Amino acid sequence: MKNTATLELRGISKTYGNGRQVLSDLSYTLAAGEYVAIMGDSGVGKSTLLNLIAGLDAPDTGEIWVDGIALSANDDDAATRLRRRHFGFIFQAFHVLPHLTLLQNVSLPLLLNHLPLDRAETMLTAVGLKGREQDFPRQLSGGELQRVAIARALVHRPRLILADEPTGNLDPDTAQEILQLMRAEIKANGAAGIIVTHSQAAAATADRILLLTKAGLQPLEGGSNA
Numbered sequence: 686m687k688n689t690a691t692l693e694l695r696g697i698s699k700t701y702g703n704g705r706q707v708l709s710d711l712s713y714t715l716a717a718g719e720y721v722a723i724m725g726d727s728g729v730g731k732s733t734l735l736n737l738i739a740g741l742d743a744p745d746t747g748e749i750w751v752d753g754i755a756l757s758a759n760d761d762d763a764a765t766r767l768r769r770r771h772f773g774f775i776f777q778a779f780h781v782l783p784h785l786t787l788l789q790n791v792s793l794p795l796l797l798n799h800l801p802l803d804r805a806e807t808m809l810t811a812v813g814l815k816g817r818e819q820d821f822p823r824q825l826s827g828g829e830l831q832r833v834a835i836a837r838a839l840v841h842r843p844r845l846i847l848a849d850e851p852t853g854n855l856d857p858d859t860a861q862e863i864l865q866l867m868r869a870e871i872k873a874n875g876a877a878g879i880i881v882t883h884s885q886a887a888a889a890t891a892d893r894i895l896l897l898t899k900a901g902l903q904p905l906e907g908g909s910n911a
């Protein structure tokens with residue numbers, strides 16, 4: 686493993702077409718094995734930041750480096766390969782595919798990355814869906830679907846896990862179990878993770894809590910520091 690930061694943000698700025706500047710000259714470095722929560726007022730730009738890191742949108746200025754590779758230096762194919770192999774997304778927008786069984790859905794990142802498929806079943810069990818492998822997404826509740834999305838995001842042991850309100854539609858006990866699973870996966874794989882959340886309980890499962898304001902990302906007390 687290269688001895689570089691897993692994620693490095695250098696002077697990121699983003700203004701939307703309507704002239705609204707959301708992020709201004711934001712810099713931050715996330716090391717391998719680090720798990721941070723980002724909190725902040727509604728509209729401050731948390732999802733915008735996560736979308737930029739995910740490569741779903743491009744910053745106006747600045748660079749985003751993942752494992753020593755600049756995202757902007759990648760052509761589209763290379764960026765897609767990097768994301769597919771190294772990223773795990775837990776976003777509301779990343780729907781579970783309706784025509785695939787749960788097992789097929791969770792197997793997808795393994796298939797695309799030519800990895801052994803057996804971990805798909807393990808991950809479904811880890812999120813409490815053992816015995817539901819052959820079910821289709823339409824047979825699941827919203828919370829169960831979210832757990833499938835989480836299993837799919839973690840199954841290929843990504844280097845960088847990005848989660849936007851991952852437990853928003855889970856009951857508190859299940860949310861805690863899933864958050865601890867996310868944390869355990871990040872730590873076991875020497876990955877890095879960012880969770881964006883309004884929930885203090887969810888944020889407290891990260892190593893550190895960062896507050897996003899107009900001034901940038903500032904540390905806040907309250908992470909688990911474990």
Ligand SMILES: Nc1ncnc2c1ncn2[C@@H]1O[C@H](COP(=O)(O)OP(=O)(O)OP(=O)(O)O)[C@@H](O)[C@H]1O
Pocket residue numbers: 701702703705707725726727728729730731732733734
């Ligand atoms: N595609 C877009 N076009 C124009 N403005 C946008 C776009 N996406 C987001 N915004 C604006 O940018 C600002 C930041 O939005 P963002 O979703 O990043 O905030 P957030 O901190 O994640 O908020 P919340 O906690 O409410 O989810 C908001 O004022 C929003 O209206």
